[in-house]
Amino acid sequence: MSFIKTTEQDSAYNDLEKMSISEVLRHINTEDKTVPLAVEKALPQIEAVIVQVVHCLKNGGRLFYIGAGTSGRMGILDASECPPTFGVDSNVVIGLIAGGDQAIRNAVENAEDHPQQGWLDLQQFHINSKDIVIGIAASGTTPYVIEALKQCTKNQIATACITSNQNSPLSVVADYPIEVVVGPELITGSSRMKAGTAQKLVLNMISTTAMIQLGKVKGNKMVDMKMTNAKLIQRGIQIISTTLNLTAEEAARLLEQHQTVRKAIEQFKS
Template sequence: MEFTKTTELNSNHNHLEKMTIQELLSNINLEDKTVPLAVEKALPQIEVLVNHIVEKLENGGRLFYIGAGTSGRLGILDASECPPTFGVSQDLVIGLIAGGDMAIRKAVENAEDSLTQGWEDLQKYHISNKDVVIGIAASGTTPYVIQALKVCNNNNIITGCITCNKNSPLSLAAKFPIEVVVGPEFITGSSRMKAGTAQKLVLNMITTTTMVKLGHVIGNKMVDMQLSNNKLVERGTKMIMDELDISEEKALKLLMKYKNVREAIKNYKNGN
């Protein structure tokens, strides 16, 4: 099928500079409302990929995100939130960006055009066929990402992608593509907007669903979260209070003793 970059099509809105602030905000919001519906259409694709991720991570594998620019930053954001939220190792979900860590804050010229750097970046982590690699690119045409996935395929590593164009080169390179077609951006070609929002929603789904299936959530609570600030200590204390029907003082004491909600609840129930 023919490949059309819908992310680059002309905006449905024109003469933006003549709009009032209220009109700008309303029209951006109007476009944003379409994103969850586009994600919904991709749910079957997301489910297939998550099944493979859960299986690989249950058997000692890791999840890698690889992208450039906004897409790379979103992958790094999602990866960085897994340890504090679910108490997993920093090495379980890893985000890589074209141009390295410097590119998180500042664009690195031509970094996304390299045909070899993506695979080289993955090799630094001794990647193997136990792992899963997801390429993230709104356009679906980023060489850094596409070539990395192609080499992964050659090494029998499961590959997925998150893109916002149908039948893109990235979709064709990934074994399990996720295509969330959000259409033209409010500002023509500004894929940090609807496309970025769509990618963030999908990333949330992937790691949240995976972590639930790996046992890091009980009921609806983050029982393995890291107690890295007062807010999270308070949240953990309340979880223990609700689960065990004990006082705040007793719950906090348990939490401070075991440094983990799951362990505090388990040990209390076991009479420790």
Template structure:
């Protein structure tokens, strides 16, 4: 079935090679400003998928992102940032890309065209009905993603998607579709631009809201963050000082002892 892919429509700008650097930057920025407005229109869809993710993760399930190219990479970025930011295990949110880890840096030819590999990749994680799988594809036509979601549906696994075209095969396959229609790209068809930005914004919303709902934020602070560098240790000390009537030295001692902001604050309160 044919449908209109606005991500493939001609750019609103032409003769780009004749434009000055200033004009190019201004035009790209102007286009980018439309993306949050497009995301806003999809908030109800985002809410419905987030509700399912929170429900499944509270029951001990996992969240899987899967995509090809830019979409796959964006899913991996969001998944990989959950453990250091929220202190969750690395297998709670998982990013999968067509072509495997090699494709994170270099395109793997025709990997996105497979209608079997996506489900095989999910099976390697012992995917089950406890989990949620979110397919990411700007075009909404990526076979690797669509076929995997079809198999998930048949196996009672909750499915969602993030796409940038309305009425796409992917959106029609996912149980909880998110459609952020950003329109033509500045460089025709270059969906790493506005579409990629839209996908990143939605991923931020999904994972951050989920982690807050799961109790991984206190007030507005990342109290379960991993203390993986000096900057984060210093942030942790300041967070403890804000929460407790103690000096910097005392806060540092507490943090060094408990290795976690939340635990340090709780330990002080239990004295």
């Protein structure tokens, strides 16, 4: 089957500049509603990736996200949320972006076009066969990401990808491709919109489900979260209070004594 880049196809909407704010909002909302349905079609692919992620993490490996532009930022966002939410070290889930950290805020021209740099960036972390790398690229044609996954394969490192085009060059080189086909964007080619939303939804699924499988959630509570501010401390107290049927004051004392929600609950029950 030939490769058709639907993310670059012409928008179904024209004369956007002539529309009222209300009209533009309705059209954006109409398009956004299609994204979860596109993700739903890819659930079997997403599950296959999560199985591999859990296997790697349980055996001492790490999860890497690698992308350029919006795709790279989405990976970094998901990776950065894992330590505070699930209490894992910052070197368990790692996000890389073409152009380096400066590209998180400002576009670095042509960074995604350097095919060798992705692998060089991964090597800075001494990547090995215990790890898994997920390449993120809406187009599925980003050289920085494609070549990185090729080199991973040569070095017996598991690979997956998230893209919004079927049969893309990226999907071909990934062991476990995820293809969420959201169709043309409201603004032609602006894949930060529906394609970016799809990436966020899929990344939520991957990290959240993997961490649940690793025991980082008890019931439906974040028992390993890092309590770095007053809001999170209060959340921890509430979890302990509800789980152990204690007053807020008793829960607060337990939390202060044991410093983590998990330890407070386990020590009380032991």
